[in-house]
Amino acid sequence: MSQRDDAEEARDQLRKPLLQTGSWYRMSSRQSSIMSSSAQMLRDGSVSVVLCVLIVALGPIQFGFTCGYSSPTQAEIISDLKLSISESLVVAAVPNLIGWLSISFAVDSSFLFMGRLLEGFGVGIISYTVPVYIAEIAPQDMRGSLGSVNQLSVTIGILLSYLLGLFVNWRMLAVLGCFPCALLILGLFFIPESPRWLAKMGMTEDFEASLQVLRGYDTDITAEVNEIKRAVASSSKRTTIRFADLKRRRYWFPLMVGIGLLVLQQFSGINGIFFYSSNIFANAGISSSNLATCGLGAIQVIATGISSWLMDKAGRRLLLIISTTGVTLSLLLVAIAFYLQGILPQDSDLYHIMGIVSLGGLVAVVIFFSVGLGAIPWIIMSEILPVNIKGIAGSVATLANWLASWLVTMTANLLMSWSSAGTFTIYTVVSAFTVIFVSLWVPETKGRTLEEIQLSFR
Numbered sequence: 001m002s003q004r005d006d007a008e009e010a011r012d013q014l015r016k017p018l019l020q021t022g023s024w025y026r027m028s029s030r031q032s033s034i035m036s037s038s039a040q041m042l043r044d045g046s047v048s049v050v051l052c053v054l055i056v057a058l059g060p061i062q063f064g065f066t067c068g069y070s071s072p073t074q075a076e077i078i079s080d081l082k083l084s085i086s087e088s089l090v091v092a093a094v095p096n097l098i099g100w101l102s103i104s105f106a107v108d109s110s111f112l113f114m115g116r117l118l119e120g121f122g123v124g125i126i127s128y129t130v131p132v133y134i135a136e137i138a139p140q141d142m143r144g145s146l147g148s149v150n151q152l153s154v155t156i157g158i159l160l161s162y163l164l165g166l167f168v169n170w171r172m173l174a175v176l177g178c179f180p181c182a183l184l185i186l187g188l189f190f191i192p193e194s195p196r197w198l199a200k201m202g203m204t205e206d207f208e209a210s211l212q213v214l215r216g217y218d219t220d221i222t223a224e225v226n227e228i229k230r231a232v233a234s235s236s237k238r239t240t241i242r243f244a245d246l247k248r249r250r251y252w253f254p255l256m257v258g259i260g261l262l263v264l265q266q267f268s269g270i271n272g273i274f275f276y277s278s279n280i281f282a283n284a285g286i287s288s289s290n291l292a293t294c295g296l297g298a299i300q301v302i303a304t305g306i307s308s309w310l311m312d313k314a315g316r317r318l319l320l321i322i323s324t325t326g327v328t329l330s331l332l333l334v335a336i337a338f339y340l341q342g343i344l345p346q347d348s349d350l351y352h353i354m355g356i357v358s359l360g361g362l363v364a365v366v367i368f369f370s371v372g373l374g375a376i377p378w379i380i381m382s383e384i385l386p387v388n389i390k391g392i393a394g395s396v397a398t399l400a401n402w403l404a405s406w407l408v409t410m411t412a413n414l415l416m417s418w419s420s421a422g423t424f425t426i427y428t429v430v431s432a433f434t435v436i437f438v439s440l441w442v443p444e445t446k447g448r449t450l451e452e453i454q455l456s457f458r
Contacts, residue, residue: 049214053134053146055187059126060153061160061180127378128398132390135382136194137214140449144311144379151375152304159297166294196450199232200387231387231451250457254384257441258397261377264434266404268327269427270369272412273362281359296366303370315446316376317438323372324435327365331428334361339421373434377401383445386454 131150138146157180165173192214198207207228211221281292310319337358344351385393415423445453 049138049142049146052137052191052214053149055184055191056130056133057149057153058180058184058187059130060150061157127401128394131378131382132394133194135379135450136196137192139215140447141312143383144316144446145308147379147382148304148308148311148375150378151370152301152308155297155300155304155370155374159294159301162294162297166291196228196232196387199228227449227451231454250386250454251389253441253457254386254454255393255397257443258377258381258385258393259400260437261380261442262397262401263404264430264437265373265377266401266408267427267430268369268373268434269331269408269412269423269430270365270374271405272408272415273365296363299363300366300370300374303367304374307371307375310371311375311379312446315444316372316380317442317444317446319372320376320438320442321372321435323368323376324431324438326368326371327373328428328431328435330361330364330368331424331431334358334365335421335424335428337361338424342419342421380442380445383450383453384443384457386457387450 131147134147134150135143161173161177164176168176192210193206195207195211195214198210208221208225211225211228212219215221215224307319337354341351341354341358344354381394381397385397412423415426443453443456448456
């Protein structure tokens with residue numbers, strides 16, 4: 001290969017995104033010799049979309065493991081490192097993924113802060129990249145179910161961190177958090193790039209090869225290829241989006257829906273509930289609060305699994321309305337139970353009954369959240385954003401989600417110390433507004449191609 005060819009190849013590699021590493025089906029002979037046997041085995045058949053989804057789902061498992069890390073470990077960390085309450089709040093609040101080793105070998109709070117900060121970069125990328133990748137590779141009749149695997153994997157990661165936290169100390173738990181990430185890096189070498197991204201980059205041959213691999217070598221992809229080409233050609237007529245263009249409905253409406261859903265998802269208070277679930281259970285009188293938290297994580301996994309099965313049957317919008325309505329009523333029940341506990345004598349039977357009611361309401365919140373509000377905002381965001389602004393718009397939506405998550409996490413313990421009933425009343429009001437938001441503005445995307453969805457906003 002000439003020096004000029006080497007230089008061109010190097011420039012091409014710089015233009016490709018994080019998930020490009022799976023383009024083994026277009027590798028040169030020098031590259032393909034590294035993994036010839038494994039790649040050839042996949043190439044002789046077809047790369048299942050489900051296999052690709054399962055590989056990238058290792059990212060959300062790492063995401064969930066990071067989110068769940070605080071609950072079983074915070075008391076032990078505070079004791080071992082002699083942290084103050086304010087220091088532990090800062091450590092728990094900073095979003096999460098690559099700093100597990102820093103956490104594992106921590107000698108003071110600065111190591112924990114650095115680890116959580118590094119984790120946050122990784123989780124931030126995963127939380128946007130994975131749902132978009134799944135949406136862009138999945139057939140339209142499977143996009144909802146496969147897209148919800150993202151949230152299902154998050155809940156599995158949370159449950160794993162809860163369960164392992166019962167048996168290992170916080171340092172070993174941080175080491176175990178490295179494994180999903182390591183497996184993800186290896187798995188990325190065996191999945192193809194998003195065909196829609198390749199089409200947008202003008203890599204026509206690679207785009208068609210990637211789509212053929214995903215759909216199977218015996219599948220006729222002509223109609224889908226032509227539809228994607230038309231959508232890309234339409235979005236490429238103007239390569240630069242000006243600020244004034246955001247006033248057009250085709251841009252501002254999907255941006256409003258995507259950002260609105262992701263922000264309202266966090267303001268339901270779910271991360272505050274899960275990050276400090278052990279404390280919430282302890283305050284409610286449950287002696288084995290960590291074990292109860294594991295049970296809550298298991299319920300979330302089951303409910304999210306049911307949601308994945310229903311996604312392409314019931315539709316996104318209907319599930320969201322049911323989910324947000326259920327969350328609102330459940331939060332209201334918890335708020336009332338905590339309020340009555342605050343005015344009743346602690347030795348009365350009614351006081352203990354209200355403790356049981358609050359726990360039942362908390363479980364109901366998790367179930368209803370998992371049925372729709374947990375997964376669907378990410379799915380809809382990845383479906384409705386126009387291809388020519390998807391990168392920047394998706395990043396803004398993800399940033400808004402994480403800022404909302406940070407705010408909820410930072411204020412959850414403070415609000416609970418102020419008033420448990422007041423805290424859940426605030427979450428109830430936000431959740432009630434979410435019902436209205438979904439009913440008025442969120443479109444149904446079930447059974448429509450990405451190109452059809454984006455065309456409907458023009």
